[in-house]
Amino acid sequence: MAKRVTIHDVAALAGVSRQTVTRALNDMDGINDETKRRVLEASARLGYRPSRFARSLVAREKTRTLGLVVSSFRNPYYTEIAGDLLDCAASRNWQVIMASSESADETAALRMLSPQVDVVVGHFWSSMERIEEARDGVPVVVLDRTEHLPGTHSVELDLRSGIEEAIHALRAKGARSIGMIDSDYSLRQSSVYVPSSRRRDFEELIGPGQPKAAVAGEESIRGGSLAFVELMRAHPYVDAVLVFNDLMAIGAIHAAHTLNIKVPEQVRILGIDGLSLGEAVHPTLSTISIDRETLAARALDVVDTLAAINFAETEPIRHVVRSRLLWRESA
Amino acid sequence: MAKRVTIHDVAALAGVSRQTVTRALNDMDGINDETKRRVLEASARLGYRPSRFARSLVAREKTRTLGLVVSSFRNPYYTEIAGDLLDCAASRNWQVIMASSESADETAALRMLSPQVDVVVGHFWSSMERIEEARDGVPVVVLDRTEHLPGTHSVELDLRSGIEEAIHALRAKGARSIGMIDSDYSLRQSSVYVPSSRRRDFEELIGPGQPKAAVAGEESIRGGSLAFVELMRAHPYVDAVLVFNDLMAIGAIHAAHTLNIKVPEQVRILGIDGLSLGEAVHPTLSTISIDRETLAARALDVVDTLAAINFAETEPIRHVVRSRLLWRESA
DNA sequence: CTGTTAGCGCTTTCAT
DNA sequence: ATGAAAGCGCTAACAG
Numbered sequence: 147m148a149k150r151v152t153i154h155d156v157a158a159l160a161g162v163s164r165q166t167v168t169r170a171l172n173d174m175d176g177i178n179d180e181t182k183r184r185v186l187e188a189s190a191r192l193g194y195r196p197s198r199f200a201r202s203l204v205a206r207e208k209t210r211t212l213g214l215v216v217s218s219f220r221n222p223y224y225t226e227i228a229g230d231l232l233d234c235a236a237s238r239n240w241q242v243i244m245a246s247s248e249s250a251d252e253t254a255a256l257r258m259l260s261p262q263v264d265v266v267v268g269h270f271w272s273s274m275e276r277i278e279e280a281r282d283g284v285p286v287v288v289l290d291r292t293e294h295l296p297g298t299h300s301v302e303l304d305l306r307s308g309i310e311e312a313i314h315a316l317r318a319k320g321a322r323s324i325g326m327i328d329s330d331y332s333l334r335q336s337s338v339y340v341p342s343s344r345r346r347d348f349e350e351l352i353g354p355g356q357p358k359a360a361v362a363g364e365e366s367i368r369g370g371s372l373a374f375v376e377l378m379r380a381h382p383y384v385d386a387v388l389v390f391n392d393l394m395a396i397g398a399i400h401a402a403h404t405l406n407i408k409v410p411e412q413v414r415i416l417g418i419d420g421l422s423l424g425e426a427v428h429p430t431l432s433t434i435s436i437d438r439e440t441l442a443a444r445a446l447d448v449v450d451t452l453a454a455i456n457f458a459e460t461e462p463i464r465h466v467v468r469s470r471l472l473w474r475e476s477a
Numbered sequence: 478m479a480k481r482v483t484i485h486d487v488a489a490l491a492g493v494s495r496q497t498v499t500r501a502l503n504d505m506d507g508i509n510d511e512t513k514r515r516v517l518e519a520s521a522r523l524g525y526r527p528s529r530f531a532r533s534l535v536a537r538e539k540t541r542t543l544g545l546v547v548s549s550f551r552n553p554y555y556t557e558i559a560g561d562l563l564d565c566a567a568s569r570n571w572q573v574i575m576a577s578s579e580s581a582d583e584t585a586a587l588r589m590l591s592p593q594v595d596v597v598v599g600h601f602w603s604s605m606e607r608i609e610e611a612r613d614g615v616p617v618v619v620l621d622r623t624e625h626l627p628g629t630h631s632v633e634l635d636l637r638s639g640i641e642e643a644i645h646a647l648r649a650k651g652a653r654s655i656g657m658i659d660s661d662y663s664l665r666q667s668s669v670y671v672p673s674s675r676r677r678d679f680e681e682l683i684g685p686g687q688p689k690a691a692v693a694g695e696e697s698i699r700g701g702s703l704a705f706v707e708l709m710r711a712h713p714y715v716d717a718v719l720v721f722n723d724l725m726a727i728g729a730i731h732a733a734h735t736l737n738i739k740v741p742e743q744v745r746i747l748g749i750d751g752l753s754l755g756e757a758v759h760p761t762l763s764t765i766s767i768d769r770e771t772l773a774a775r776a777l778d779v780v781d782t783l784a785a786i787n788f789a790e791t792e793p794i795r796h797v798v799r800s801r802l803l804w805r806e807s808a
Numbered sequence: 809c810t811g812t813t814a815g816c817g818c819t820t821t822c823a824t
Numbered sequence: 825a826t827g828a829a830a831g832c833g834c835t836a837a838c839a840g
Contacts, residue, residue, distance in 0.1 A: 219560025229550025
């Protein structure tokens, strides 16, 4: 590994001072054309690349860098949010460094990002303590989580009102027994299944008199398929299903095909997320849709607010984004 | 915007030297516990955050940063590659900065990334000259492109052999007239439609005697649907269709449902990409599958090779990744 | 155990 | 038009 070519080497080769090199390369004036040409040539000859570290260190306007932890690149929900966030960040003059918490765990991603960025945004399901320890002083903006986490900022999701509305609407359409397919995420993380807040909301809203028809599966198309089969076997009377997310709901529709169950005639299927992918399946997927662009915009609002106070510790900032029902064909 | 808190301020408040602050914060030894405690407290009081710029400038092992240009966050093909690349990069000790070329154009993304990173990886469809100008000396690794671009490194895709094999297999299964749905990407970029290399390969391989049944559409589910309708209207005799990518192919299957055309009985549909999503539709999508993990690994191989020579200009490095047929139900 | 010195590579004064 | 000096904020190496 050869030693780095510095501005000094270029200056030496061109027979000028370092500042002259700076002038030539940054297209500043106060430099003779001929000198400039010579410097540029020397720079090209040596394959000189200014150090981005030195440059940023001395830059008057520091590059503002945002760390983004993407939970999964296999679930379009997360990648679409990442896309929205990236666009929004670019328009507000933020660089984005991404890390995936798919293979590693999310605190590992956080720990890796924290020394590199001014602030981290992402979906985090770990305990407050673990986040606190991994963030190492860098402010964190937590997305989607419905509980309020002290010490971090958040853009929360109001799914509860969407779920409530959905239950009413499903009943109005004639559903008598509504089941749910939940995520088994907690089970995979800690070997203990804890119902998701989506399920907790669902069970509270559906009322105490109702039979509890719920199963949990992996957050994927396949997981949704398996869970649907399990649900229908255990609770054949179910005529409507709320599914943890759209990906699993698409899996459920797929499984319904296989089981020869007509959707929505025999069973209504309703997802959560609002993925455009839902339009590609038959029947098209009805869903509780999350306004991802607003979510991204709110997250950047928090980030800008924090930047304005130089990322000092401050009272948690909190935003809430609402969801809305998107009726297509499956429910 | 308050002035930045530096190591100096912490040192002053704790009544020690800057070096002692460094020792305390970086958990180095050779420091009194009591002093350490005092420094840590001062640091916390001031909300001190070490400058990542200064730190990287002086670090012996420079952070190696790779820029990744993601063409679209709405097409799982690109996000899945991004995920693979991110994992691969992390395991080889590379930081990744991402930019999307979805809303902006790709040279803008390249221009934004180039001062921040050591090397850029991504899908680029612009002309050599535009890339050359935007990269500003930073080495670029171009993915997927089948033509050989002088001056940039590349991981190319051998789709031709996959397409050839597919045509043989479709004919063996009884297809008499194979059509194609192409991407109209070039049309959107420059108002002139230029057949993609996939289409050029297809037409060469299908032989000169064959009728040319091809239409072009947007690279999306919807675009695939519209194109399929158009294709079947213009060329009703077509009994097999090769589609530019899986997303469009899923759209085509969707449209076939709507048109009441049985897949694969009446028309066989074959995509390109190998998205796992293809398993979620009915019938499941047959496809020419690209080994994304190998693609990611090859790209990182190039990157590591370049790092070893300190990113000096060098002869273009070139890898080729093969594709393979993945028969599911639609063809 | 702690402080001093010397850079990392660049850009910005300010002289010349 | 060019050069010299100062300093961005940090850490490694050496003193004390």
